[in-house]
Amino acid sequence: MNTKYKKHLFKPYFLLPILILICSNGLAQNTLISEMEELKWEKVMPGIWKASFGKMGLNPMDYANKPKVDAIKALGDAPFPFAQDASRSLLTPNRASVRLPLSETEQIYGLGLEFEGINRRSEVYSLKVDHYGGIKGYTHAPVPFYISSEGYGVLINSSKRVKVHVGVGNRKDSALPERIDRTTGKNWPARPLSDAVEASVEGDGMEIYVFAGSTTLEVVQRYNLFFGGGVIPPKWGLGFWHRMHTASSDADVLKEIQDFEDKGFPLDVIGLEPGWQSFAYPCSFDWDSTRFPNPENFVQTLNQKGIKVNLWENPYVAPVSTMYKDISPFTGSHTVWLGEVPDYTIPEAQQVLLKHHQKNHLSIGVSGYKFDEVDGYDVWLWPDHATFPSGNDAVEIRQLYGMMMMDMFDRHFKEQNQRTYNLIRSAYIGASNHNFVLYSDHYDHEGYLTALANSSLSGLLWTPEIRSADSAEEWIRRFQTVSFSPLMMLNAWSSGKKPWSFPEVTDLVRNTIELRMKLLPYLYTAFYEYNQKGIPPFRAMVLESGFDTRETLAGGELDDAKNPYAEQKRLEVTDQYMMGPSILVAPVFTGQKERTVVLPEGNWFDFYTGEYAGNGETISIKTKLEEIPLFVKDGGIIPMLSTLDKDNPDQPLEVRLYGSKENAYLLYNDDGVSYDYERGEFSLIELKTTRDREGQLGGISKTLKSHKSSYGSIVWRWMTVPQ
């Protein structure tokens, strides 16, 4: 395959026909589909298959958790979802590639934390852990897992950067669409439809997993369960998070907490930014003795108030750090912000970090971390040609860095039977069972919402955190969105903003936070479903049955300056998503006086009024500044806290009921802090609506599994007049 031709070898034209005859046999070495190796699929679990070829580098699965085998079995078996003999592989000197079939109408979703679009067809993704921006696939969590609208998913298991051609790039011996002359034909396509997904890595091989599913959701469930199912955060993790300005001292924090109390704002977690450290960028990981002279006392004081402490860090070690000497033998060739880069593929390096952090932070009550800049642009991070003491590849280490951080801390916390909830800026394959939520410096409200939807397609959690706003309207609109996300946080590290920084909307901000807090029983149960069944608590609409993607192509007029290839733009519904089994969230952006909402099939009702909203249709609603639009599915059963009294162990519930359909709902609860639930320490209450003989709807609650962590009294609230 490596023959190289020098030019000028042949000149006389008259020899050409003969030469072609001779050479065309000798030269036709470009590989036809039929000549590619057929992938050999091996069933690993019901509905999950694996194929592999060549050699792997680091295995991403070493940093993900183990499968929940019983839950996968409970989903049942399924046939292999496409023609097995149509899946092929090829190894060339520098590259391993794979080809998987794609039908004409099939749509593809997933590929990680993307801020634009849901449908990935007709695009090329260069999946690289990077800060978001630049080319498609450069993002915080570029997960090489895609989901087909036809009900299966494909995971390319590799720590290399996977390049995925999603239905674009036709092989000459594949089924080619009709060619159209651009000058005289109509609708010449700049991206002709192809019949395959092709993916490749610069490396010597890869593993490929296929996940079956009768629906897109079932595919996602199998994927998540394969990595241990979703995480259940501690309850405090679902409360309100406030990150202090970076230069804050202990006194500043205490004053801020007092302000929260005075103004009647809930507060569950205080985040400290770089300034808690004696040196940061690069990091010392040691407390700054001027701003935090007595860390233990400080953290304990907060914990006694029911407030957790979360510490910002990036991984890059300053020589002044007390752990520098121990970690330095395990760091790579290049620095990042002049700090050394630990090679956490080496267990001893992990132990240095854990030992230091246990002693200095965790043993005094710190609840977790925000691991920043484990992603980052090329100008910040180590180059691809860096070397590391383990001998592992710098590109692979970069792709897995976030996963390594999550994995080691998750194990550490679990060993202490303590749940945690943290922030991190990169993730990769199989992250659903890690106690971490992604965030980004990219600060676009619409992109944040799209990311929220997309994260559910790749086993990720994402927070559209608030940092600042240009107006009171933007402030409340962003607060409403973050209140309906996996982690409700004001990250005021640089702005120093407070929830009440825009007085004209302070009450509205408090209301939206409180609404989120009251929904805790519903949300916490949704995470339980994430854990047990792999159902994401926040979900893209394409995972919802009866949802019409309403995708259209627009534009496409030839314009020599702005659109020389006459490409059409795909219009998609990226601004709504599901929370838990029944609630559709349709946030509003600054300036939006009205918006459309695409309701899946079935009757839908306004969350606030219980009024009928529509069925399998696109509705247009007028927005209200005080409300994030929420719609509830027919039969929706929404358990909410009646009050926000943290200290009451038996909180009374209000259970809201929507529509006229009989339904059942399993309400989960546990101690909210430990892993005891894995040993059966939790409660389950069945909430059920049934019709009596007169056809009248009634509510019944039944304790299926009792535990001290249950709820108090239940008040049923019929939001829609029962029929």
Place this chain on the structure above:
Amino acid sequence: MNTKYKKHLFKPYFLLPILILICSNGLAQNTLISEMEELKWEKVMPGIWKASFGKMGLNPMDYANKPKVDAIKALGDAPFPFAQDASRSLLTPNRASVRLPLSETEQIYGLGLEFEGINRRSEVYSLKVDHYGGIKGYTHAPVPFYISSEGYGVLINSSKRVKVHVGVGNRKDSALPERIDRTTGKNWPARPLSDAVEASVEGDGMEIYVFAGSTTLEVVQRYNLFFGGGVIPPKWGLGFWHRMHTASSDADVLKEIQDFEDKGFPLDVIGLEPGWQSFAYPCSFDWDSTRFPNPENFVQTLNQKGIKVNLWENPYVAPVSTMYKDISPFTGSHTVWLGEVPDYTIPEAQQVLLKHHQKNHLSIGVSGYKFDEVDGYDVWLWPDHATFPSGNDAVEIRQLYGMMMMDMFDRHFKEQNQRTYNLIRSAYIGASNHNFVLYSDHYDHEGYLTALANSSLSGLLWTPEIRSADSAEEWIRRFQTVSFSPLMMLNAWSSGKKPWSFPEVTDLVRNTIELRMKLLPYLYTAFYEYNQKGIPPFRAMVLESGFDTRETLAGGELDDAKNPYAEQKRLEVTDQYMMGPSILVAPVFTGQKERTVVLPEGNWFDFYTGEYAGNGETISIKTKLEEIPLFVKDGGIIPMLSTLDKDNPDQPLEVRLYGSKENAYLLYNDDGVSYDYERGEFSLIELKTTRDREGQLGGISKTLKSHKSSYGSIVWRWMTVPQ
């Protein structure tokens, strides 16, 4: 180097100190600078050195021309420009990398056709042939050659995508700048200054060339001369080009030509877009018999009117092409726009193309081509994992495709002793001696100007072609810029625009075209200097002695939404450039009522009035719609045609003189169409200004080498009152 560690190997903390002791020796395998291989430099010519390590793939230099050895010798010898022992290389399993020293104040220019900025320091470039856009280094001509402000250049000779870290990314054992605590310190840098340029490829080795120079210009000269010096276009190539709307027929073209005549607009080349072909996208390369029933007659008719014909093509072959059967055995695994991709690393494939084109186009008088889409985004071109019959790497073939096209056609034309001038959308290393000018779909006037400056730093020619405009003002402003560029073209392929499409500026457009045409003697001579001495006819200001880059850093305020890393923006002079030895061009953008111009040291004069403008300073000028601001260096001698009479073989000259400095200028001429000049068939006239005994300046012309292609009478015009 390939040891991989499984996690969970060690858990007991108490063993840790011992383990560190054991492992830190065994593990410290990340490579220190001192452990990297020292590059062995071999002198290849005066002021040019080469080092290499590992194995090369395709050699880019196989598609560039041979050195002009005598001209390089004439530049004299020079010492090796930096500490030889500071240049190091490293081979790791997937990657070859190199490290070259960089001083604290050194600035770096070049790296190909970039549309933003001139100074490349503190950035990472992923040099990939691509349509422009996305990440830094993705561009039509990502030349891995950089020039230091300290007077040397470095070329990474590789057909792989070279990733270059320009003074960013510090090794832990390099000279690190002081660390600053971000919370308490001032001016914490998001990109700490590093002491090296590091570059790498995914491959097994590379060659590195160093070019010395006492100035940045001399570095560029050596680089260009190493590849045969610059091209001298045929004279018609420097005239006016008009590309027809793609659906035009022969009759449409003849009518358009008549319109040009009627409206008094010069016209030298007609470009035909895809529609000249019987099928395009993919291409047939055969004439369309409905729009061009008699191609030979058509082309001859135009040639008789003194108008050349240039044909648009992309390389992707349609099955309906008459060359399909012959080329198909030499095409790669994947199609582009459903056309097959010839593997032109195979000489026979080149011969199929040349034979077809000779027969169908060149033999009937076609003057050249516009080779489109030899660059292209990943969604259009073949994937990195494509295979080709030569066995050469798909990534390398993509990087070199434009060079292969240029090289084969250049040789073909030269064999027929016919000069040509063409357009192409990608280039790479050593393109200066190819008869091709780059262009782009990117249509940003400011970016076009920056590209014009940058192209001179990498052996490239670039045209800021006009396609359309949103206003008459934009129309004339773009026309003024393109009139002062290597190729003056209206590319109306989709807009169908004519030079007179904005009637209110028609006269101004004609004036600017005519001014360019009158400057032909000056411009043509500048190309001769390009050819003989490697001096680019259009040059970035950083190649001009006495130019102060006036570079400043601006902004840098921390903003959690817009600038979370408090990065400063580099403000540079990217909107002016030199044309020939004496003219500074400072184009005006739409809406600019005034602009600043940075004048290098020495006296400068207004081109139009001869008035003194300034000396080594930044001046502010009020713009005039009818003028592109031009400034002439003290002593400037500008030969211009007195009339625009193509048919007059002895055109009279007006020689404009500026300032008060004595000077000499060597005016070049030849037949304008053949390579006979290489055999001495040209004229040289010395134009000289000297002071007589009274100190009065006078002009003297002296024929140093006579040839029939000389000029007629000379009129001296003293633009500045002689002193």
